[in-house]
Amino acid sequence: MTRKFNFSAGPAALPEAVLERVRDDLPEYGDTGCSVMEISHRGRVFGDIAARAEADLRELLGIPEDYRVLFLQGGATAQFALVPMNLLRDDEIADYVVTGHWGKKARTEAARAGRINLSVDTVESGYTKIPPVDQWRLSEGAGYLHFTPNETIAGVEFPSEPGAVGAPLVADMSSNILSRPLDVSRYGLIYAGAQKNIGPAGLCVLIISDEVLARCRDDLPSVFSYRAQAEQGSMLNTPNTFAWYVAGLVFQWVKEQGGVEAMGERNRRKADLLYEAIDASGFYSNPVDRDARSRMNVPFTLADPSLDPVFLEEAEHAGLLALKGHRSVGGMRASLYNAMPIEGVRGLVDFMEGFERRHG
């Protein structure tokens, strides 16, 4: 069997070199006599793996000294609740900017744990826009402002970091972390579920400033407390050691590719290639504002939706997997995370042109 081009929105493709390394580390990791899944998280071997993963991520993103990095379980969805549980004090309010499905979910979950103000909601546009900061309805003295820099379903992404809003910025970067350079110092808290650009599902990476950490509540069950987890180096309880190890391999791979500058350039080229093919065609279309289009997730529809199943079947036959769009948008979606090589996007564009000739 040979590997195919996997456009899954998540759990998503991992670099082939990383998968081969994981395979080669089984059933024994180095000279330890057992696999990486079977060793104590508190021992020297895993301690080295964990520390190197953090150091490489710090190097890749230029994370300042006064930020903590946490490797937690529960996925980004757990953070939807844990962010307000940790960050909001008493009757404090948090601002939410909703530019897609995930921002909406984050806001819904947060509303079960704290007071929330909806600062932006682009649902009327079909989540195809990113309004500028001067149009956001901000609360006086908000505890934080939450937004989702990239939305995987409608395929809409902030073209750059938003300007200052007064409150600390909290960002769900699950689907675009490590995809381009990032100024961490602009944020109070960044969190990212691993299963797109970091590693396997079951891990969530948090980058939190000491300033925000210092104001976090400390009356939560400890497993949910950012402060308790930070004090214990994310080992308050047994972490997802396997995913942490794979994440470390992915960080090494990103460094070998030239870091996030190189990834950003490569991701821009990949996305340009696909959007140009869509825009040049009368057969495919994408409704998102050009300056808000995602470089990670490219949804597109066919002029004749009755051809959708034919497209998917022929694509799969051509080795192009998981292109079905989310049901709320319809059509197709190609996710172009870091592990997708440009050859995969070229293959997709060639296939799309051939499909249009045959069926258009």
Add this chain to the structure above:
Amino acid sequence: MTRKFNFSAGPAALPEAVLERVRDDLPEYGDTGCSVMEISHRGRVFGDIAARAEADLRELLGIPEDYRVLFLQGGATAQFALVPMNLLRDDEIADYVVTGHWGKKARTEAARAGRINLSVDTVESGYTKIPPVDQWRLSEGAGYLHFTPNETIAGVEFPSEPGAVGAPLVADMSSNILSRPLDVSRYGLIYAGAQKNIGPAGLCVLIISDEVLARCRDDLPSVFSYRAQAEQGSMLNTPNTFAWYVAGLVFQWVKEQGGVEAMGERNRRKADLLYEAIDASGFYSNPVDRDARSRMNVPFTLADPSLDPVFLEEAEHAGLLALKGHRSVGGMRASLYNAMPIEGVRGLVDFMEGFERRHG
């Protein structure tokens, strides 16, 4: 490199056949063209893996039809908080039976989320006893009673299921699930972190009766709600797909070994072998009441503690890993979970006898 005998308390040894299968499934799972870490949890391929894992676990433990099985993230420590958050209504109280370190932790975390009564605490005995039910201080109309059937640090285990206490029984079976037959119908809720007898860390399996589920609160953030997770088949958000897949391989392996009856017999033989060697010696000792001794975790001390580092170094050299005892107990600890073959225990006993001859 060859595999060694790994006595780690957790993350613990996995069956060698399972690790080889994981390796053979990389970088491609079957004819899918990608690995099991890279496929959608909502697709057919992972759906089959998830359903088979649940079906095999149901078969192994004889789980009644009116119980749900959940595969959640966060480890058992998250359940320490989520159990009271889900099960306790308003000013309801829960009874906690503390017979070791983990029961104490469960009680401490629960006290941050609800009203708790301490029904039993054996700390004064050094956690070496299991008092009978008629000595427990039970609350009138408790929402549930929580206990820890096996404690990994002091090595103390309930010899059988406790009798009826009125309230639904909630058990943290992280360290002894699947190690012997179990009457699930006696419990309201069983939970178990995976990293001892089920699979890699980062997964927690819950078995919950429909009756208990029906009384669970529904005003929690959905990711923390047992009812919401049950309604979504543990896929309210992306689950730890890799650990779920490995757990399924472990369940198949336990079936191939003859199921939990055969595992129980094998585990009894393994533990007997080691306890007999300890008791026959004047050099090694274990302080736990004989009828409360754990078949999973066997702590023992050396007559001369200054020999501890020598014992550990020589054991490691002999291919016997991770025998260092928990700092609160000192000495050694051999964890004999399902994946430890009897040959490993024989090897340990032979080594202990030789060590005593050389140094005793």
